[in-house]
Amino acid sequence: MNYNKKILAIAVMMATGTVYANTSPEQDLIKRDPLTYQQWHLQNTGQTGFSLSAGKAGEDLNLDFADRMGIKGRGITVSVIDTGVEISHPDLKNNVVPGSRNLIDGSDYPVDTHGHGTSVAGLIAAEEGNNLGGRGVAPYANLIGFNFLSEQSLASWMVSHGLSEDFRVLDRFTDPRVFNQSYGSTPSSPLNGDLNAEPEYALIEEVMKDISLDSHWGRGATYVKSAGNSFGFYTTYIQGIQFYVIPYENNQFLNNKGLPFHNANIALDNTTFWNLVVSSLNAEGQLASYSSVGSNIFLSAPGGEFGEDKPAMVTVDLTGCEQGMNVTGTHKNSLHGGTQLDPNCDFNAVMNGTSSSGPNVAGAVATVMSANPGLDARTVRHILAATARKVDPEHKGVTLDFESASGNTVTYEAIPGWQTNAAGYHFHNYYGLGAVNIDDAVYKALFTGVSLPELQITDWQKQIANVTIPDADLAGAQSTMVVDQNLTIEAVQLKLNLDHERLRDVAIELTSPSGTRSVVMSARTGFLDGTDGGYTDSVMLSHHFYGEKSQGNWTIKVIDTDKGASSTLIYNPNIGLFTTNGTNNALDGVLKDWSLRIYGH
Template sequence: MKIKTKPSLLAASVILACTPAIAKITDSTFPLQNGDPLVAEQWHLKNIGQTGFSQSTGTSGNDLDIDFTHLMGIKGRGITVSVIDSGVEIDHPDLRANVVAGSLNLGDGSDYPQDNNGHGTSVAGLIAATEANGLGGRGVAPHANIVGFNYLPNQTVGNWLVSHGLSEDFRQLDRFTDPRVFNQSYGSTPATPVVHNYVLNPWQELQDDVYRYITEESHWGRGSVYVKSAGNSFGTYNAYYQGVPILVLPYENNQFFNNQGLPFHNANIAPDNNNHWNLVVSALDAHGKLTSYSSVGSNVFVAAPGGEFGEAAPAMVTIDLQGCEAGSNVAGEHGNALHGGSELDPNCDYTGTMNGTSSAAPNTSGAIANIMSANHALDARSIRHILAQTARKTDENHPGVDLTFENADGELVTYNAIPSWQRNAAGYNFHQYYGFGAVDVDDAVYKALFTPVTPLPEQVITPWQTQIADAEIPDASLTGATSTLAFEQDVTVEAVQVKLNIDHTRLRDLAIELISPSGTRSVLMSARTGWLGTTEGGYTDTLMLSNHFYGETAQGEWQLKVIDTDKGNSFTVGYNASIGLVGFNRNNNADNGVLKDWSLRVIGH
């Protein structure tokens, strides 16, 4: 099924001019209670150093910066957000006022998307829990509409199409209640590279077409935004080995869980995450730093509060399944003071332990609903543009990660495996952990409201351009293999995708960099990524995405560099109690790898 698209007629985007900063609202003007007893502990809305019912505090100011927006009454009215998840308890007393027609149980066909887990209900609460009703807390966009789908327990192609914006007869209808924001707090952690090939896997093409169609053509050309969680696999991930579930972890210098400070499972691996139609979000803790678990990569667009686990450190305070026998908040003692039936929540209808990039995504979806409700004329690209312009540099002194390793000659060398904050040639700050930075709702809404708007030029997706390299990748050497590609089209970058073919038997050794004609260096795949295997001996048509070059010119010479950072001293380990430890990538590659070829395409204007 090929869905044809046409240019948006209502595209509108703010200009690139700087916007004066709005005055900060003081604590005394912000109603913490506002009729909702748990709002005072929702640090993601207003962080004043509270605990979120955990055993430690956050750091004041590290929140969504939403005071001005809510005091102006901009709270998502008229915008519908689709929660594609485990389901949504749409009759929850703190949610049902914002539920509109359109939810679907993908198992039995009814209009009640039964949630037997609670995950989707908590996600919906972060987006649009009702405000000032004397119950619980409130959502980031407490006047937004909600529809829900229990897609995760009912994963079929047809159910994916319906939950991601098509009607049951596979048409998108331009009703005001159709979603303009799709929240996807789910993901995959492939243990081997994914082949990106429309011929071998036509599902990839169909999925891409649907994302594009809904993003560009729904809502009379204003389109919709797909928000995607980056993943929760910074340190470890789960996979299967010979049909047995295993915990996959790094092992280096005779230490388990030691990955030299590098992400163990890069967010750029999963096909949903390197699809440029998805706005990928990493997770921040209550101190404005990367959480202990959040996946990261050059494909991350922004970061938002996700929290830790709600016992030793704050998580999210949000809706839970009703009752003390369902969801995450159940009867009994717990390390989170809200749990177990507390005075503030005697019926266990709320939770203080929701976390993950599963939380960062709905916080971003709620933020987007507010921006859209501030200016309904803005199209989907305009929203992304505003987020890129207004994202706040968080954890601004993060130094990046230097990797020291023994090269093939036995010398210790150091490689800057994750750069610190960089400013690209178009003036955008970017960090592989945080994308353009932390979502700043007030600055984004101010720009949507008061900045003159002008349409962005029509979006261009260039054809793939392929460069044959046949360059040897020396083992354990900073020299690496380098290939250049001359790109002639005069395009302003919004995103760049690269497709790789590399022969190498230990992919965890490889770091892959892309350098733009302007000299901006983006790490597409960090070294020490914990692969369990390869495709045909390495990377085969493996897709990667970078947002790092946003606003730069694509014309000129692009450079791809592949560096082997290990001569067999680091390993990947799998563990299951029934089988014990299983080693992967135990032997160094006997032959040097080869960068065979690579392809590049630009999404821009």
């Protein structure tokens, strides 16, 4: 945003009485609280975040203008659905409003024995200017919390995700308009996505739809969801025992040819339109080493690394040096252990993961909502998409060389680099539509007077294929369907039935009528044996077609990328190391049928 536009915005806000913070342009963001100067995600000047190395200046949420103008989440309540929240924490308590719930004992104090949820809450809305710790992305926002991860019943899900115990609609001013979900799962096999066969999932989907569109007198709410932390490996449980699942290729452990080992599109709650799924950036403006990715990523945001060799997040911690992430003792992170800056260990500098990028986006959503509270949640989401920054612009994607069934070495563009779709939106499977850009989003929100047209959702349209998937062959299996509805796309869901004995070999692509190719399931995804033959009504989501028109020919392509050279390992230190996916599929796979559902206007 140029300087003249900033001045114009300032004048408009002063004329309308919406400037409500005692700030001035010469007041530097890093002078607010003792630890703010190390909060690189707010204003990256190349800080270390108390780690051993520095980040890259400018790689942050870009909230300088919003900060100067006092647009910081005022009037917007954010629900932290997590391990709980220490709502009496001195850097949180003044932003806590009634509505928190301990889902175990029914009290209004959501006890956090881990610290994860408390750190998440701090990233969203830690208080600023109180001479304690740092600040949140939206330091004037309201907070409530739930210890859902300690009591994961359907009833607890309903209460924490927006329904009161008497199923009251969200319309009070203190009810949440943003829900942060810094949790998830890493299934080791595809899930049956047929919601009609799973009444619990169908109910959850309906509740999220209702709250997203109809709560708050029709302005709706936003669910923010962390993508996952399983780029290189993941953990799973077999008969109650935890195992590490890792790739193995060319006689090398953890070698997956540069491809993500666990795609974010596997987890069912990452494939619903109602969740805004977020990947994670490090302090250098690149994908964080752990971040799950996929075509379902909507935005990316800072999440950091591990706070030792590279910066993580600086945020609140459980109070005291005996609990949380910051405890007494020697630490590689220089904030930890009871230091002069934080003698009581009430803050930490090792919070990371998409668990951190999620609340940074939740804080951004709250900030933009507070800039123009009359906009509905879908329009705010659209504004964030339209202003997102093309982060890591030189990233070329991932190419995969493999030996075809005929013995030739072939090259496959397994994950495209940045692409510009037919509507002019940039997209990358690592970063979605780009990195959150708060200042540009706030500016756009200030001058947006009309919300998006009403959301339209098509019925599932099914296409029978019954096409053979040849082994280790770039030609793959293809099928085309014609979509008659002509919507401006907000998201596309794919549901498919596919037989294959070794799903980790399979890549799935969807191409729009405009010619945009989206890799909705990347090759070499770390499924285990015993996947019941393939995908059964499995649902995947893509934002790659955002803003394009839906009418015309859609094409699916399924490619087998391996004739048996790679495998998957599972490991438990007390049991040993085992190989799975060690034998190539004896039969060619079959693409049986596929369906599309379009969300748009």
